[in-house]
Amino acid sequence: MHIIRDSSFLEKDYLSTLDALSHTSIINKIKNKLPFIIGTINTSLPNSVGGVDLSFSGINITNKDVKYIYINGYPINAVGDKCFCHIRKHSNTTCKITGPIKFMQYKNETFTNVWYDSTIKEFIPTSIKIQYTDGSLSI
Missing domain, CATH: 2.60.40 (Immunoglobulin-like)
Incomplete structure (x- = not known):
């Protein structure tokens, strides 16, 4: 899943969406790159x-x-x-x-x-x- 930020997306909405994602999911998606x-x-x-x-x-x-x-x-x-x-x-x-x-x-x-x-x-x-x-x- 990719989160794309656009101008209509408020900062608090963006941050709450990030918080809603599992930390494990985020780590699994990026650990092969970083x-x-x-x-x-x-x-x-x-x-x-x-x-x-x-x-x-x-x-x-x-x-x-x-x-x-x-x-x-x-x-x-x-x-x-x-x-x-x-x-x-x-x-x-x-x-x-x-x-x-x-x-x-x-x-x-x-x-x-x-x-x-x-x-x-x-x-x-x-x-x-x-x-x-x-x-x-x-x-």
Whole structure:
């Protein structure tokens, strides 16, 4: 079943229709296409010295155990310009989340002081690579 949203469909109607669907049904329909449902990838507010953290949360929806998740991307400021770490002199970064993350297990991870730049407002992911305990990969 596909839900198509049109202009006559009110937001509350759309959300109630989604809520009416079985969560298992939704997961079964997408688990062959998406191995991991990402809840959030957020930057923190800068700390007192301009350090910005990167937080990640999500849930494994494959029957395989996740060994590692590699999140690659860069930060931007409020006007959409790429930001750079004033100490490490980089913008792009890769953060590595260590499992194991079992089927239907939720994972929350925070990487502290990934960048030092007090103008960072948002993280732009460029790729996410998932390595499973059986050695296979999803990108």
